[in-house]
Amino acid sequence: MLITCPYCGPRDVIEFTYQGDGNRQRPQPASQNLDAWNAYVYDRLNPAGDHNEIWQHSGGCRAHLRVVRNTVTHEILSTEFARGGHKTESRS
């Protein structure tokens, strides 16, 4: 499985760390909405198909990435920086 880091280009999955489901919506830290916290901690779509995920290129540039991966085929459909701001021209 290759993941194309927007900065580093295509790299082996061994260089990346999975950081969890990218669909989670974290409540405001002060929120006392227990349903929202419960959903954030436990509710997962667990689709057989395209899935929004957060990965870190921990063995490379260390950027956090937003990745869409097909959980059946492991095809990587898209990658982008998880947080905008860095406008560095990408290599891919």
Added chain:
Amino acid sequence: MAEQYLPERQSPLGPEYHPGSHGNFEHGVDVILSEMRPGTILQLAAWPGEERQLIEIIGKVTGLALPDGAGGGVSSGARAAFGFAPGKFTVVDEAEGLAAAFAGAITPAIGTLTDLSHGRTAIRIAGPRAEWVMAKFFAIDFALPAFPLGAGRSTNHHDVFAQIQRTGADQFDIYVFRSFARSFWKALCHASEEVGYEVQ
């Protein structure tokens, strides 16, 4: 001058550094390994949106025209600089004390400077089989069109994080954590045995 009080730096490669020819060198030495021992190794980071400002400052302080773009870099012999992550750059100088030259230039609004001169070890591999040996360590493309002169790459070998800059058509400078340097160096020597290597 402050320089005279700087401590003498010990090489972490110590007892594993054996100048001379080794391995299968009867038919020629195909890679040359050396420890570069630069005086300054800096990590510079720009806050989002301040990257071009930082590139400009690097140019002003070092005289290096750092190309914009992922992994862009340049080396001039005594000095080198390359991007290794979004908004982050490694800057190297043969001489000590380059951090002081940056200190006034990088304001808190632009970014940060971290002096890693004592934290990283710089190893150079050069020669006609340098690409071959490097390809045994790192799963990246070392061919010149994919990894151009001056460019930098961040990758790792068995969890030993490495920053690599191409400083010649057949030459790479590898920056590894000082604490892993001796282990990495030994592995690099073993991997170079088949092609014949010289330690300088």
